[in-house]
Amino acid sequence: MTRSELVHQIFSKQTYLCIGLDTDITKIPAHLLEEPDPVFTFNKAIIDATHEYCVAYKINTAFYEAMGVKGWSSLEKTIQYIPDTHFTIADAKRGDIGNTSDQYAKAFFETLPFDSVTVAPYMGEDSVKPFLQYPGKWAIVLGLTSNQGAADFEMLPLSFQQKASDKNIYLYEQVLHTTQRWGTIENLMFVVGATKASEFTNIRSIVPDHFLLVPGVGAQGGSLKEISEKAMNKDGGLLINASRSIIYASAGFDFAEKAAAEAKALQEEMKEYIGRVVSCRL
Amino acid sequence: MTRSELVHQIFSKQTYLCIGLDTDITKIPAHLLEEPDPVFTFNKAIIDATHEYCVAYKINTAFYEAMGVKGWSSLEKTIQYIPDTHFTIADAKRGDIGNTSDQYAKAFFETLPFDSVTVAPYMGEDSVKPFLQYPGKWAIVLGLTSNQGAADFEMLPLSFQQKASDKNIYLYEQVLHTTQRWGTIENLMFVVGATKASEFTNIRSIVPDHFLLVPGVGAQGGSLKEISEKAMNKDGGLLINASRSIIYASAGFDFAEKAAAEAKALQEEMKEYIGRVVSCRL
Numbered sequence: 001m002t003r004s005e006l007v008h009q010i011f012s013k014q015t016y017l018c019i020g021l022d023t024d025i026t027k028i029p030a031h032l033l034e035e036p037d038p039v040f041t042f043n044k045a046i047i048d049a050t051h052e053y054c055v056a057y058k059i060n061t062a063f064y065e066a067m068g069v070k071g072w073s074s075l076e077k078t079i080q081y082i083p084d085t086h087f088t089i090a091d092a093k094r095g096d097i098g099n100t101s102d103q104y105a106k107a108f109f110e111t112l113p114f115d116s117v118t119v120a121p122y123m124g125e126d127s128v129k130p131f132l133q134y135p136g137k138w139a140i141v142l143g144l145t146s147n148q149g150a151a152d153f154e155m156l157p158l159s160f161q162q163k164a165s166d167k168n169i170y171l172y173e174q175v176l177h178t179t180q181r182w183g184t185i186e187n188l189m190f191v192v193g194a195t196k197a198s199e200f201t202n203i204r205s206i207v208p209d210h211f212l213l214v215p216g217v218g219a220q221g222g223s224l225k226e227i228s229e230k231a232m233n234k235d236g237g238l239l240i241n242a243s244r245s246i247i248y249a250s251a252g253f254d255f256a257e258k259a260a261a262e263a264k265a266l267q268e269e270m271k272e273y274i275g276r277v278v279s280c281r282l
Numbered sequence: 283m284t285r286s287e288l289v290h291q292i293f294s295k296q297t298y299l300c301i302g303l304d305t306d307i308t309k310i311p312a313h314l315l316e317e318p319d320p321v322f323t324f325n326k327a328i329i330d331a332t333h334e335y336c337v338a339y340k341i342n343t344a345f346y347e348a349m350g351v352k353g354w355s356s357l358e359k360t361i362q363y364i365p366d367t368h369f370t371i372a373d374a375k376r377g378d379i380g381n382t383s384d385q386y387a388k389a390f391f392e393t394l395p396f397d398s399v400t401v402a403p404y405m406g407e408d409s410v411k412p413f414l415q416y417p418g419k420w421a422i423v424l425g426l427t428s429n430q431g432a433a434d435f436e437m438l439p440l441s442f443q444q445k446a447s448d449k450n451i452y453l454y455e456q457v458l459h460t461t462q463r464w465g466t467i468e469n470l471m472f473v474v475g476a477t478k479a480s481e482f483t484n485i486r487s488i489v490p491d492h493f494l495l496v497p498g499v500g501a502q503g504g505s506l507k508e509i510s511e512k513a514m515n516k517d518g519g520l521l522i523n524a525s526r527s528i529i530y531a532s533a534g535f536d537f538a539e540k541a542a543a544e545a546k547a548l549q550e551e552m553k554e555y556i557g558r559v560v561s562c563r564l
């Protein structure tokens with residue numbers, strides 16, 4: 001999906017919600033366990049119930065790999081079921097030497113029809129570039145993540161400043177500065193956790209035009225309002241992800257209906273920010 | 283596999299060779315393509331021919347994921363075929379927030395019987411720790427990798443010194459310092475590329491006792507002699523990986539025989555270093 005198609009979806013549906021399909025077979029409603037493929041059955045029902053409230057689905061590959069071949073099969077069925085109108089993310093945190101990243105790009109962009117893959121930046125340029133070689137496909141590089149461990153390395157101060165007289169910059173800021181030279185706003189996004197709200201103004205000064213994928217709203221406690229006010233740009237520029245708070249809204253027969261209600265509530269809040277915030281940034 | 287079992291294998295077989303099963307279906311001998319599972323057939327023949335010369339096999343997950351469900355099935359068959367005498371590595375470069383890394387650990391340590399997984403450190407402690415919770419299983423954290431992109435972030439100088447009057451330390455050095463506090467020499471190794479020979483003395487001053495997984499000998503050009511002399515410790519302390527130079531030694535009917543010859547040549551060289559270098563470090 002191209003950037004202009006994504007922006008069109010955001011404005012026409014008045015939402016920048018991404019729903020995370022972190023589907024854990026131990027957490028889905030018990031009655032689904034009788035199905036031949038409980039995970040796919042669950043995902044299908046969630047997608048059917050929520051697709052009008054979101055513009056993207058993010059599949060967390062770990063939950064599928066944990067089930068081996070059967071899980072990988074559920075993943076394939078799920079990505080094939082998501083409508084073409086929705087931006088799809090393989091939340092896989094891949095990245096390796098060039099010839100290996102080539103294979104990961106093939107896995108998610110050729111063998112599977114994902115629009116994007118999340119990529120860990122530690123190994124540098126040749127680990128990221130293979131994901132930037134496919135027209136209409138995207139690399140979503142980890143910037144500042146939502147977890148506590150972000151303090152261990154991402155927030156380490158480097159020995160230099162980006163501009164004279166500035167503070168020493170953090171590793172994650174250098175990742176944004178360096179990585180944006182490898183791609184464009186048409187094929188590169190960044191992951192920034194919603195729990196790091198204080199950093200968003202700074203992040204927008206470094207990458208004003210890129211889309212940001214923002215996990216951490218919902219179960220992890222980030223504020224949709226604060227992130228939207230600080231980080232939206234004239235194209236929207238955000239995909240805000242919620243996973244557990246939507247897909248596990250109920251453990252009963254009404255799981256899909258309750259998921260839809262959660263998604264709808266977020267969409268309605270997002271509609272307000274699109275009207276109020278984006279209009280000021282045009 | 284425990285550390286003492288691994289050390290026993292190294293000394294009894296006089297080798298610290300790890301063979302990388304980066305099996306690319308476009309590179310294996312053409313006659314295997316008629317088999318129901320060409321990748322597994324290839325791997326089985328390589329394992330049969332080389333197991334006496336190596337102590338470990340490293341499966342590069344990217345090459346299997348690139349083939350979708352079928353590839354994941356070949357991966358399962360391969361890990362199940364590797365003898366218990368051999369240390370097994372899922373070279374997967376995983377790492378995510380805690381609840382997701384839990385799932386990756388489950389994927390490789392419960393659903394599949396790997397001894398270890400390579401882990402990217404960018405996201406910090408909660409992304410690494412789930413891999414350290416299984417008795418006899420290992421996390422192999424990326425330190426300084428063998429690729430050109432290692433210069434982009436891993437070699438960035440931080441704003442502080444580890445000891446007063448030292449040079450500013452690099453990110454990868456801080457990764458070694460910090461990460462070793464999360465595990466022990468019984469469950470934590472580091473990846474250090476063979477192409478970074480000049481850094482090995484320094485690396486051994488930071489992590490003298492940990493095992494290092496060293497890719498980059500062979501196709502990438504690192505020197506087995508130099509690495510061994512600089513980085514062996516009294517337990518051996520190295521797993522030196524070669525992938526392409528062994529598994530693609532021939533593209534003909536003799537591929538397994540030629541792979542065995544390459545592996546044997548490395549084993550014989552390693553036998554010399556075990557005799558000469560390790561004895562000086564006891």
